[in-house]
Amino acid sequence: MHPVVDTIRSRLGDAAILTGEDVKARPVSRIVKSGCEAMAIVRPKTTEEVALVMRLCHEAGVPVVPRAGMTGLVGGSLVGPHEIALSLERMTAIEEIDPIAQTMTVQAGVPLQAIQEAAEAEGLLFPLDLGARGSATIGGNIATNAGGNKVLRYGMTREMVLGLEAVLPNGEIVSSMFKILKNNTGLDIKQLFIGTEGTLGIVTRAILRLQPAPRSRQTVLAACSSFAAVTDMLGYFRAASGGNLSSYEVMWLDYYLLLTAEGRHKPPLPQTFPFYVLVECEGADPETDDAAFEAMLEKAMEHGWIEDAVLARSEAERVQLWRIRDDVHYLLTLSPLFVYDISLPIPEMEGYVNNLRAELEARWPSPKPTVISYGHLGDGNLHIALSCGTAADKPAVNKLVYGPLAAFRGSVSAEHGIGVDKKPYLQITRSETEIAIMRAVKAALDPAGLLNPGKIV
Numbered sequence: 001m002h003p004v005v006d007t008i009r010s011r012l013g014d015a016a017i018l019t020g021e022d023v024k025a026r027p028v029s030r031i032v033k034s035g036c037e038a039m040a041i042v043r044p045k046t047t048e049e050v051a052l053v054m055r056l057c058h059e060a061g062v063p064v065v066p067r068a069g070m071t072g073l074v075g076g077s078l079v080g081p082h083e084i085a086l087s088l089e090r091m092t093a094i095e096e097i098d099p100i101a102q103t104m105t106v107q108a109g110v111p112l113q114a115i116q117e118a119a120e121a122e123g124l125l126f127p128l129d130l131g132a133r134g135s136a137t138i139g140g141n142i143a144t145n146a147g148g149n150k151v152l153r154y155g156m157t158r159e160m161v162l163g164l165e166a167v168l169p170n171g172e173i174v175s176s177m178f179k180i181l182k183n184n185t186g187l188d189i190k191q192l193f194i195g196t197e198g199t200l201g202i203v204t205r206a207i208l209r210l211q212p213a214p215r216s217r218q219t220v221l222a223a224c225s226s227f228a229a230v231t232d233m234l235g236y237f238r239a240a241s242g243g244n245l246s247s248y249e250v251m252w253l254d255y256y257l258l259l260t261a262e263g264r265h266k267p268p269l270p271q272t273f274p275f276y277v278l279v280e281c282e283g284a285d286p287e288t289d290d291a292a293f294e295a296m297l298e299k300a301m302e303h304g305w306i307e308d309a310v311l312a313r314s315e316a317e318r319v320q321l322w323r324i325r326d327d328v329h330y331l332l333t334l335s336p337l338f339v340y341d342i343s344l345p346i347p348e349m350e351g352y353v354n355n356l357r358a359e360l361e362a363r364w365p366s367p368k369p370t371v372i373s374y375g376h377l378g379d380g381n382l383h384i385a386l387s388c389g390t391a392a393d394k395p396a397v398n399k400l401v402y403g404p405l406a407a408f409r410g411s412v413s414a415e416h417g418i419g420v421d422k423k424p425y426l427q428i429t430r431s432e433t434e435i436a437i438m439r440a441v442k443a444a445l446d447p448a449g450l451l452n453p454g455k456i457v
């Protein structure tokens, strides 16, 4: 054990540091629920304590890995035996909700769901939403620039952060805690820490931008017989909903079959259509929004885009429909399982998935590969879960999935980030010059390479 562990214990107290069996009891990753290998897990309670820990580790030359809700999907918080894990699990204060500025000031360890609920209690909305809302923290969301179910309308986490405080690898505190929306005073410093997966600083506090809470919500699960119908209908809803369209989630038949088979979820629609679209609008006029939404559905049916549909008539029915889309844990029943989170232009998606399937089947003819496609289609974001060959085939499968994206100017990561898993494929999406800039920024802020080493670049 490095002596810095005792120094941290003496400065922050016993409750702030876990070692030995207490560390092993913690997860390695989202899937492996125990056996964490970190030298120690440090749990500061304030920004000043985070700064002290970072300074001590910096002076001692000990690497630090930030870890939060551990719901990340690319190995961004993997930690080794010579590294200290830093967790903000004791920094969970919601410090202020400002109803005039429509902002919420939080410590970075607050779970996403707690932020959503606190906003709702004030008649406001924090629009970031994703399946892991109960465990993921706002610090993790900011570090990964999380996307989720409402990007179409409200943007990604980046768009929801007005102010931010972070601690640099050398222990210096950077405060960019502004509530203001407009601030054209040079480099937007907070962006350095958004989506950079804890490689440039520890996010300790943030000022979040809230929105008025919707006063009505309409949700439908629609079945479509062609991809053209799916995309035409997206254009129609965007134009006709007057900006109310908040989610446009698409599930290919394979996804729907898997999630509604064997009694997992009761299929609300027959299991015979090639595409299922979960459409949600959020509006401000409960008197008229439902009727307007139903009129849009009728129009979509007249156009022949919708073959069959089930409209949520209550919050319970709405939750039921969303469960089918959110229950991605069930994909873990596939083995081996390879999961992907890519971006490409929406019109290319159908051909891309069909080509990928054909290439996988040619390479692994028996047993036939399982190809499960679904995603935040309205954002050009496709999730693909694949099962074929053996676990050792992952690099070959990765090549087939990522290879074609360069030609589309697509992205190897739409929202989950790079972490360690996607590092070898970063150059498919980013140019040499872009990667050189990333390295230069990292070297400027963390010359010794002690913060979350080995991630992204």
Ligand SMILES: Cc1cc2nc3c(=O)[nH]c(=O)nc-3n(C[C@H](O)[C@H](O)[C@H](O)COP(=O)(O)OP(=O)(O)OC[C@H]3O[C@@H](n4cnc5c(N)ncnc54)[C@H](O)[C@@H]3O)c2cc1C
Pocket (backbone or CB within 6 Å): 030, 065, 066, 067, 068, 069, 070, 071, 072, 073, 075, 076, 077, 088, 108, 129, 130, 131, 132, 135, 136, 137, 138, 139, 140, 141, 142, 143, 144, 145, 146, 147, 148, 149, 197, 198, 199, 201, 202, 203, 204, 328, 329, 415, 416, 419, 452
């Ligand atoms: C069921 C499920 C559904 C999901 N759906 C979505 C989705 O729709 N959209 C989406 O974008 N993601 C999704 N994810 C991925 C995941 O939830 C997000 O990446 C989330 O933002 C991670 O938050 P976390 O608190 O769990 O962070 P962790 O997983 O603990 O860490 C993630 C990364 O952030 C860094 N980090 C954590 N805290 C800090 C901090 N305070 N300062 C600096 N760096 C830090 C870590 O080092 C790591 O690199 C999903 C995951 C699951 C399991």
